[in-house]
Amino acid sequence: MISASFFSGGKESVYALYKALEMGLNVKYLIYCHYNFPRMSPHTLNMEMIRVEAKLIGIPLIECYPEKGLEIEFLRGLLMKLGVNAVVGGDIYLIDHYNWLEKLCSPIGVKCIEPLWIGDEDKSGNILIDEVKSGVEAMICGVKSKLNGGLIGKIINRDFLNSFLEYCSLKNIDPCGERGEYHTIVLKSPLYKKSIQILNYKIIENGDYIYIKVDNYEVL
Incomplete structure (x- = not known):
């Protein structure tokens, strides 16, 4: 199963990737989204560190720039272009985040994998x-x-x-x-x-x- 993992360079994204690989997923891509947040992102501010992390892991990092309000459409197109069958997230219990990933993936037949999900x-x-x-x-x-x-x-x-x-x-x-x-x-x-x-x-x-x-x- 060819997979992509959403990757912020933070500890949950790294650990979720680690657990996904332990599960046997074939993670081919790391995806970092440059979102237009109301406030500065500490990850984007240190983008060089995220690139270094990806190099140390040895999986290609894809940086993308979704237009505000069109994030889901953009990411669906990207996932289809990459030909992935599954997407890895690092959510733990926030159901809105879980549902957002399902909303992104389900219509295009991509499976959502949340290795850290405990819902509690x-x-x-x-x-x-x-x-x-x-x-x-x-x-x-x-x-x-x-x-x-x-x-x-x-x-x-x-x-x-x-x-x-x-x-x-x-x-x-x-x-x-x-x-x-x-x-x-x-x-x-x-x-x-x-x-x-x-x-x-x-x-x-x-x-x-x-x-x-x-x-x-x-x-x-």
Whole structure:
């Protein structure tokens, strides 16, 4: 089954891809969409890092630019052009996201694969624990200002996991950031041939969100 995986470079997109490959899916493409969001995307701001991640994984990255309001039509055309039979998403419990992917894929006969889907907000922390246990390490590259508390630039790994889960519980943050509370760049993953080290970055404040813009990095 030829598959494509929606890929933001964040930890859920990387881990969903990892689980899809474990399931035996033949993922031929990673797809990154440059959406016209009302606010800056921390992923697009660090697009170079997403390209590096894709190279470390070894699967071609397709960047696309859907027109606002015509996203579904554009993506259906892209999926048909690529000839894929299945699409991988990284959703955990937000039913609107799940339904959107179904709406995109079903009319063109493409199967939706959601390897992380549990449909239960209270179990989201288990996904994060599994990610970290698998070897995923991710830097927080964007966070809502009111939730920051020094999170920006922190690396979610085995050493920081318990403290991070406690902070999430205290601040009512979904541990995986499923509601957009924070976003990440994945530095280490079982899918990577090497790892990424961030050498320096700028912190940018924009409205109610704080971002990192990576200036320099190394692949080790």
